[in-house]
Amino acid sequence: MPSVPILMPQLGESIAEATILRLEIAPGDRVETDHEVIEVETNKATMGVTTLCCGEVIEILAKEGETYPVGSVLALLEVDEAEIKRTGVSTVEEHMAEEGDDQPAGSDAEEENLHFKVDDDAYREPKVIEPNVKGLPVPAGRAGAHYISPRMRARMNDLGLQAADISAIVGSGAGGRVTVEDLEKFLDYIDTWPRSNASPMRMGVADSMRRSWTRPLASVGHPLVMDKLLHHRKSLASKPGPTLYVLRAFAIAIAENPAVAGYLIGDKIVHPRAIDIGVAVQVEDGVLVPILRSLDTKKLADLAAEYADLVKQARNRRLADEATRGGIATVTNFGTFGLTWGTPIPLPNETLILGLSAGVKKPVWSEDVQAFVPVTEAELALTFDHRVVDGGGAGMLLNRVVQLLQRPEDL
Incomplete structure (x- = not known):
């Protein structure tokens, strides 16, 4: 019977490779259509590779822990002609021909596609590649040369x-x-x-931060008295956390002046067309940033379920690729780790990131009672691309966020 390849699928628009975490099949296993047979890890999430047809596993070509590019042959299924006709899947021979057709005239197509030739065992060794982002940790010291030969x-x-x-x-x-x-x-x-x-997730974060740090970044901070916010959340059935309040206030403040979250392209500031803001979620060996869409148009009570679902998907490493794309800013709650101050770094494609610290009890002077009163106070830290926003503009944005958070019932 014909052989059908199980290929490394295109797992997202910007994903070119994935690492094999776990093989769920072995030679001799019978699999059905849409059966998840291999668990893989990209730099964003953990996903499953599924079968396109029914068949019997005759060979596993992939190895756990190895990284393969999109399109690599990971395993082979023995499939009868009726099933091939029903599903329209390509056999190994057809896959080889399709790969050859993709080569431009005059290219080294024959040499590059030997691993798809049925009469040559070379195709049984899928191409193993190293993650395309690497790095070498070095201890702190004086700056080296500016010129690299x-x-x-x-x-x-x-x-x-x-x-x-x-x-x-x-x-x-x-x-x-x-x-x-x-x-x-x-x-x-x-x-x-x-x-x-280093995991693909760790390397993805490293690459992102390297690219982001090529810009002139600066940070400003402002204290936030949280008592009204904490009192208000008790009145809602969904009991939204402080992060969601900050997300909503941040979205409203940006919507009032979208240029603060714009991109500098040449001599133009390109304004965002939608107020889509991400929330940083700590996962094993990295951070994922799911995006909440059109935050300026949704009420706080209506966002609780969507927020909880996205955070759960992120923690389980099951976010769809589109759920992490297109954000204009991020909110990160580093207070969950007990931190009282920090200067977060925005993603390379974003101009702003707003951090929230842990709340602590402090005495604050009250003009109403003419005495110090205990309050729960946190710190907000806004990091911004200084090419787009100056300290004054960042300060006004942060002041507006604090002002909005003092009226949580309006969020």
Whole structure:
């Protein structure tokens, strides 16, 4: 009977590869249509690879812990002709031909597609690749060279290193420039240090933060008295947390002046067309940011269920790719870790991120009673792209968020 490949699917618009977490099948197993057979991890979520037809597993080509690009053959099914006709799936031979057709004229199509040739066992070894974002942790030290020679750049490319990865290496070249010899000496120095493999999630976060830090970022802060907010949440059946209040107030404040969340493109500020704001959710070895859409148009009570569902999906690593795309800003509640201050970093495609700290009891002067009274106070920290927003504009935005949070019944 014909063989049908199980392929690494396109798991999202921006996802080019995934790592095999767990194989749910073995040779000889019978599988049905839409049977989840392989669990994979991308830099955003954990997902399942499902079958497109019924059949018997005849060979597993993928290995747990390895990373494969989209389109790789992960396993083979033996499928009868009637099932192929019913589902319209491609056989190994047809898949090989389709891959060949995708090659432009004059390309090395034959060499590049040998692993799909049925009469050659080469196709039985799917292409294993390393995650396309790598990095080398280095201890803090003085800044290295500003100039990177072509030879050094080539060696860094071989190792998957960025300029930030070598900035702490003391250079012996002219003007403190880091040379290839300096890099090799450092690699030898740390060769016996304990190490662990960075997950796709960790590498995704690392790449995102590297790109974000290429901009001039600044932070401002403001205290937030939370007593009215905490009292109001008790009156609602859904009992929304402080993060949802902050999300809603942040959305209203941005909607009043969308330019503060715009992008600087050339000599233009491109304003957001919708107030879609993400919430940072801590997961194992990283952070996911699901997006709540059109927050300026939805009341707080109506958002509670949507918010809870998105956070649950994020914690279970089951977010759809579209649920994390298109945000214009993020809110992060680092107070859940007991932190009383922080300066969060916005995503590369966002201008703003607003952080909320843990609430603590403090004495605050009351003009009404002319005495200090105990209140629960947290800190709000707004980090912004200084090319788009100045300190004054960021301060006014933050003041408006605080003002809105003092009238939680209007949210």
